[in-house]
Amino acid sequence: MAKTAETVKERVETKSPAGNDAPQTQTDSKTQAQAVEFSEAPETETTGGGGSIDILLDMNVPVTVAIGQTEITVRRLLQLGPGSILKLDKPIDAPADLYLRDTKFATGSIVVVDGRFAVKIKHIAGLGEPGAEKPKSK
Numbered sequence: 001m002a003k004t005a006e007t008v009k010e011r012v013e014t015k016s017p018a019g020n021d022a023p024q025t026q027t028d029s030k031t032q033a034q035a036v037e038f039s040e041a042p043e044t045e046t047t048g049g050g051g052s053i054d055i056l057l058d059m060n061v062p063v064t065v066a067i068g069q070t071e072i073t074v075r076r077l078l079q080l081g082p083g084s085i086l087k088l089d090k091p092i093d094a095p096a097d098l099y100l101r102d103t104k105f106a107t108g109s110i111v112v113v114d115g116r117f118a119v120k121i122k123h124i125a126g127l128g129e130p131g132a133e134k135p136k137s138k
Helices: 051-057 074-079
Strands: 010-015 023-028 063-066 096-100 103-113 116-124
Touching: 096 116
Parallel strands: none
Antiparallel strands: 010 023, 063 096, 096 103, 103 116
């Protein structure tokens, strides 16, 4: 569908330079719109039932697991070394929070699988639930 814009002329009221209160009307010929034509966008075919969402299904996304947090001074941070211990704000049996970017989407417990840390998901937060919030920075 082609659309066109019409030429527009603006009418401006001014007072007479002679101090006359009778308004004068003049046409401002500088304010004009030019005709523009938009061509139709070609229709695209979707493949399969998922359409263009299929491209997203194989994308990697970073997931962050927070087991707790703490706040320390820069002086204490510079004193840290191998063997240093940072006490976190959560008890050991508290669930870990899983974040997609900065949004909490699940909670789980820390487990060990094949000698590596892993997370066993216990709950996935739904949209609008109170658990779906950004992490609190201290």
